[in-house]
């Protein structure tokens with residue numbers, strides 16, 4: 557449940573539905589499903605194997621499994637760096653969702669009615685202002701930290717078991733509302749109608765990138781969760797469940813959002829524009845009370861999804877320090893949170909007050925976004941599959957996947973072929989082509 561919580565995040569709700577519609581609906585879905593199950597899920601299994609076999613956090617796991625090839629721990633270090641940058645950006649946007657939840661519940665969003673320009677202005681003034689986004693991200697950071705401080709079983713496990721079912725219920729409520737609006741079928745058509753002419757090479761790359769991000773693989777988070785998995789759990793079955801749940805929730809999000817957007821005659825978009833500009837307009841079209849109700853549910857849903865994902869990233873960073881043997885859980889977490897909040901504040905201000913300061917031709921907000929989506933995760937994912945496919949002895953990998961020969965692992969030859977050849981090739985292609993585009 558915790559791993560499902562990690563996988564289900566902002567990526568499912570505001571990114572997947574949009575790119576699915578943009579790159580050919582059902583046609584994109586087909587390619588996405590292939591990547592999710594044949595590459596993403598295999599990567600998840602790799603991370604689980606590395607974690608459970610070593611019983612260590614990200615960096616130490618690599619040195620434990622390959623004690624004489626210490627260079628490989630750099631893949632773990634890259635994972636830690638990736639987590640550090642991703643969490644900063646994640647907290648900024650999570651802070652926005654918290655602020656919007658507050659605005660929704662107090663009726664502030666509803667006051668703007670269906671004035672598209674006023675809603676857009678409100679968002680750009682808010683997101684580029686100095687104080688409020690930073691305060692909101694700090695509140696969100698504290699929320700995440702409280703869970704991590706409570707520990708793996710009393711914190712992460714309990715919160716995930718409570719919040720994930722709640723998220724599904726809220727999402728189902730949104731789906732029912734969206735599907736019963738007039739003209740809802742247009743939204744479903746946008747999402748599912750297979751239009752192969754829209755499935756470009758860019759769409760195929762987007763599908764692979766989304767598959768990795770959505771399953772939280774390629775930065776070591778699943779190595780840490782893997783190290784907590786009981787010895788008798790079936791890693792193939794767990795990965796299958798997590799992958800299927802994540803995909804199901806991504807599709808449900810599309811069903812909850814696009815029929816409503818189309819029924820209002822609005823244009824579909826993705827990312828911040830969808831959640832913070834288009835959807836408030838949709839909610840306001842439902843009338844004041846219903847608008848307040850559904851907007852509050854939606855932003856709560858977004859905040860829950862973001863929280864359970866942020867928890868897994870913060871745990872990865874704290875576990876790295878705890879595992880280094882010098883710090884306790886409490887001091888490790890406090891240290892990481894302080895450093896991370898500072899970076900997140902810089903990211904937030906980088907999109908507003910400090911947007912004139914550029915790194916590699918971009919402000920710091922966009923620079924972090926590029927690092928997080930294009931450069932770091934595919935590189936780290938490549939290191940992970942190469943490590944398990946070519947460095948760790950095949951017998952050890954088989955032994956771990958078959959729980960020391962006690963469960964069947966008939967899929968193993970296919971798994972091995974994918975992690976040795978298919979996944980590295982796909983990751984090199986995605987990296988090189990996005991780097992040069």
Ligand code: PFF
Nearest residue numbers: 563565566567770772777865
């Ligand atoms: N899977 C999350 C999402 O779809 O939003 C993002 C994510 C969470 C990426 C945790 C990486 C991670 F370690």
